[in-house]
Amino acid sequence: MNETTVLDSATIQSLLEEERWFEASKTFREKANTNNSSLYDMAAHNREEFWATMAEGLDWYEKWRTVLEWNPPYAKWFVGGKLNASYNCLDRHVKNGMRNKAAIIWEGEPGDQRTLTYWDMYREVNKFANCLKRLGVQKGDRVAFYMPMIPELAIGMLACARLGAVHSVVFGGFSPEALRDRINDAQATVLVTADGGYRRGNLLPLKHDADLALRETPSIEHVIIVKRGDFPLHVKEGRDHWYHRLMQEADAYCEPEPMEAEDMLYILYTSGTTGKPKGIVHTTGGYLTGVYATTKYVFDLKPEDVFWCTADIGWVTGHSYIVYGPMANGATQIMYEGSPDWPDRDRFWELVEKYGVTIFYTAPTAIRAFMKWGDEWPAKHDLHTLRLLGSVGEPINPEAWTWYHEYIGGNRCPIVDTWWQTETGSIMITPLPGVTRLKPGSATIPFPGVDADIFSEDGTRVDTGGGYLVVKSPWPSMLRGIYGDPERFKQQYWSKYEGIYFTGDGAKRDENDYFWLLGRVDDVMNVSGHRISTMEVESALVDHESTAESAVVGIHHDVKGQAIAAFVTLKEGYEADGKLEKKLKDHVVQKIGVIARPEKIIFSADLPKTRSGKIMRRLLRDIAEGKALGDTTTLADASVVEKLKRTYEEEYSA
Ligand code: WTA
Numbered sequence: 001m002n003e004t005t006v007l008d009s010a011t012i013q014s015l016l017e018e019e020r021w022f023e024a025s026k027t028f029r030e031k032a033n034t035n036n037s038s039l040y041d042m043a044a045h046n047r048e049e050f051w052a053t054m055a056e057g058l059d060w061y062e063k064w065r066t067v068l069e070w071n072p073p074y075a076k077w078f079v080g081g082k083l084n085a086s087y088n089c090l091d092r093h094v095k096n097g098m099r100n101k102a103a104i105i106w107e108g109e110p111g112d113q114r115t116l117t118y119w120d121m122y123r124e125v126n127k128f129a130n131c132l133k134r135l136g137v138q139k140g141d142r143v144a145f146y147m148p149m150i151p152e153l154a155i156g157m158l159a160c161a162r163l164g165a166v167h168s169v170v171f172g173g174f175s176p177e178a179l180r181d182r183i184n185d186a187q188a189t190v191l192v193t194a195d196g197g198y199r200r201g202n203l204l205p206l207k208h209d210a211d212l213a214l215r216e217t218p219s220i221e222h223v224i225i226v227k228r229g230d231f232p233l234h235v236k237e238g239r240d241h242w243y244h245r246l247m248q249e250a251d252a253y254c255e256p257e258p259m260e261a262e263d264m265l266y267i268l269y270t271s272g273t274t275g276k277p278k279g280i281v282h283t284t285g286g287y288l289t290g291v292y293a294t295t296k297y298v299f300d301l302k303p304e305d306v307f308w309c310t311a312d313i314g315w316v317t318g319h320s321y322i323v324y325g326p327m328a329n330g331a332t333q334i335m336y337e338g339s340p341d342w343p344d345r346d347r348f349w350e351l352v353e354k355y356g357v358t359i360f361y362t363a364p365t366a367i368r369a370f371m372k373w374g375d376e377w378p379a380k381h382d383l384h385t386l387r388l389l390g391s392v393g394e395p396i397n398p399e400a401w402t403w404y405h406e407y408i409g410g411n412r413c414p415i416v417d418t419w420w421q422t423e424t425g426s427i428m429i430t431p432l433p434g435v436t437r438l439k440p441g442s443a444t445i446p447f448p449g450v451d452a453d454i455f456s457e458d459g460t461r462v463d464t465g466g467g468y469l470v471v472k473s474p475w476p477s478m479l480r481g482i483y484g485d486p487e488r489f490k491q492q493y494w495s496k497y498e499g500i501y502f503t504g505d506g507a508k509r510d511e512n513d514y515f516w517l518l519g520r521v522d523d524v525m526n527v528s529g530h531r532i533s534t535m536e537v538e539s540a541l542v543d544h545e546s547t548a549e550s551a552v553v554g555i556h557h558d559v560k561g562q563a564i565a566a567f568v569t570l571k572e573g574y575e576a577d578g579k580l581e582k583k584l585k586d587h588v589v590q591k592i593g594v595i596a597r598p599e600k601i602i603f604s605a606d607l608p609k610t611r612s613g614k615i616m617r618r619l620l621r622d623i624a625e626g627k628a629l630g631d632t633t634t635l636a637d638a639s640v641v642e643k644l645k646r647t648y649e650e651e652y653s654a
Contacts (some may be wrong), residue, residue: 016536016592019448020397022405022438024164024414028387028416032434033300039432043448050449051077051185051476054293055285058083058328059092061258068474074481075474076262077286080542084161085265085288086129086258089327090122091256102332104305105355106151109198109338116151121158124151127250128159134246135222137190139257140215142267144188144220146170146179146210148197150339152226152243153313154191154323158198161265161284164257165642168267168279171314172197173611174205176212178277182269183217187481191217192224192243196231207233228363234475238420261285267483272423278423278492279483280316283511288328290477294447295325298416298430300388308334309361309390310348315612316422317392321361325426340366345373345646349381360408361390365549365590365613367400372548372571375407388433390416394614395517397539401440419443423493425477428452429515439537444515450475454509459497466508466533468521471501506533523617525554530595534617537598540591541566544584546574551607552598553621563599565624567607567644576603600624606640620644 029035043050048067055064055078064081093101099119106114116124137143143160145167147153153169160167168186170179183191193210196203207225211234214220225233226243235242259265265284295301299321307326311317326333340348348370352360370377377625389409391401396417405415415438419429420506428450429443436444446452451473454462471478478501482489496502506518518524518533534552541550547557549569554562568584570576581601589597602624608616621627621644 002384010393016539018439018441020398020402020440022414022440024433025412029413029434032432033298033302034432034436037435039297039448047449047451047473049287054449055081055289055476057292058088058285058288064261070474073494073501075286075478077283077474077476078261078289081261081285082258083261083285083288084162084164085284085324085328086125087160087256088288088292089158089161089324090118090125093118093330094122095604096330098330101330102263103327104151104154104333104335105350106335107337108150109201109336109342121151121155123130123252124155125158125162126245126252126254127247128155128243129162130250131243131246132159132163132165134250135190135224135241137163137165138167139192140264142166142168142186142188143190144168144170144179144183144186146172146174146191146193146206146213147226147313148172148194148199148204148206148228149312149335150194150197150226150228151206151335152192152194154327154335156605157266157319157323158327159312162254164259164263166264166266168269169314169319170269171312171611172206173199173312173314176209179210180213180216182277182279183213183220184225185269185277187219187232188217188222189219190222191220192226194226194228195233195572196229198229198338200342203229203231205231205233207231216459217540219595220326235331254626259284262470262480264480266319266466268422270316278485278488280479281481281483282425283480286476286478287425288324290475291320291325292328294333294427294430295321295329297432298418298427298432298447299361299390301326301329301331301359303330304333305358306334306356306385307331307359307361308336308352308355308357310336310340310366311361311363311392312612316425317361319364320426335612340369341373344382346377349378349383352383352386353381356385358385359388359390360386361392363393363613363628364391364396364400365394365609365615367391367396367404368542368549370408371400371403372569374572375403375549378407383410386410386413388416389413390418392418392420392427393612395519395535395539396441397542397543398441399539405440405568414438417441417443419515423479424471425479428475429472429517436548439514442510442516444514446515452515454507454515455497455500462509464509464511466506466518466531468496469503469505469517471503472496473474520617523553525552526566527557527595528560532564532596533545535595536592537564537566537588538614540588540596541568541584543591544587546570546580547584549607550616551617551620553617553624555599555621555624564596565600565620566598567620569604569607602644604644606637606643607642608637608644
């Protein structure tokens, strides 16, 4: 990208205008956990005091001496404080009258069901911690997980936390190679897996795949296998153990290890859309404070709520908003094993109706799939119990936002569009639903105590307009490093601006001081010297009635520097032809301006995505520029790219 051709002080030009406002109902606001500016005021007055107040919502064995020690880029929060994450997620609820409250209401894809109360979780976690101990796991050891979405994954993570062992969860959809590399990077000594899991009616042969990885993972001493189904597998004597057998012999109680606030809680690998995976390190006290406080205030969580975060626990969203945040708050939540379109496209809505879900948190990629499938699917179900919706993972286009608001939320539920990252640990930019007025497509403003800002290339503040999203002060749940790679940690996050966290995302600030996320900085296009965010052109396309999803990339252009190529997935019932192509181009011109007119539109039934649902624009760029494909190992479905490549070559090779 040619930095010198930036036309104005704004690092990224912002072109799309959004004028609509939404507000929670009076009743919602009156009952909300917070409904005035007091949290913002407290944080503005003294950020550290604010976070200390949040930390007081947890149970500590010993109180901290110092709230924050900050030697950029290294932060220590709640120094001297001691606590245990599993104690905070379980013991204290069991003691406080919630032992019989449902913690996890689980449903498997084939329709099997289990409900685990806080007492059940407490008992299982204690026993499993004893199993790990018996196999030699000690404080600080790394335990890898390669699991389907079943309660034993949450149990296993909390059991590690109880002992002070560090969990490293590898998403069950990853390949054996990906598992192998992550086990080796963390030098894990134990792997917890399952015989298999269900996804879209198929079985994921997890133990079979794990065995492939285990050929080249010398650090692993023991493998524990949870029996999920009747999947065939090989058991290696001495190394492999059945979970249920170990549990039969395990003692009922395991004393939780009092952990220093800064002791490591987990490693989670993030590859993003490019490059070698990074083992993001989170510690105990600050992380738990961040997820505890954001769950309570962003999701307005009440004792009677039924919370459902649809993410897989293999991603940070599942770590923070299935395992640690909701459980630290004593929530009742839904956990679902399978895919949203199995056996039919209304599976999620069936679950919402059946369990009376009140808070529903999902990703834009899922919302756009629901839009594509049509509103008849949610219409089949009574969704009146929902009172709050959330979105995370990508910018949510205003069109998808309003669809979600109307067809899922019945025009009644506020939407919290939450911006954050694996690295940030907890939600950073978000509405507080009883306080913040909403604009579709904007994540609104930073959570209290989060010092987010927008900088131009040279580090000056962008008052209104586009630039780079940064965080200027440390926050409790921030990453403490990249496991085993301090240089990369500094290089990646702290080298662009001195002492300031660089998110790698573009954002713009509007005249109301609201933040609009513009996508990864690496994806920004440069058309005739205008830096245009992919997100805004995509939103303009999705704004057209025919379009369900789109991904836009900048491709080389002799005159303009870059031209825009748009990949478009149509809603059911629309025909891809030259007429529609022209209409879509005109629509973008009308919404944004002639500068953003796509040079090419490529219709595609699917877009290449990472397994967590993020569009891989890098691959689309390669396709559109006719290059050999780069690294495709993090792709969810490699055939999508091959198909696209062929279609593209047929159409544009002439
Ligand atoms: C993107 C997921 C716009 C962003 C929690 C970020 C978002 C990356 C939003 C982190 C949002 C996440 N609006 N973009 N509400 N939420 N992102 O590590 O590019 O899987 O940097 O963490 O997702 O993805 P990660």
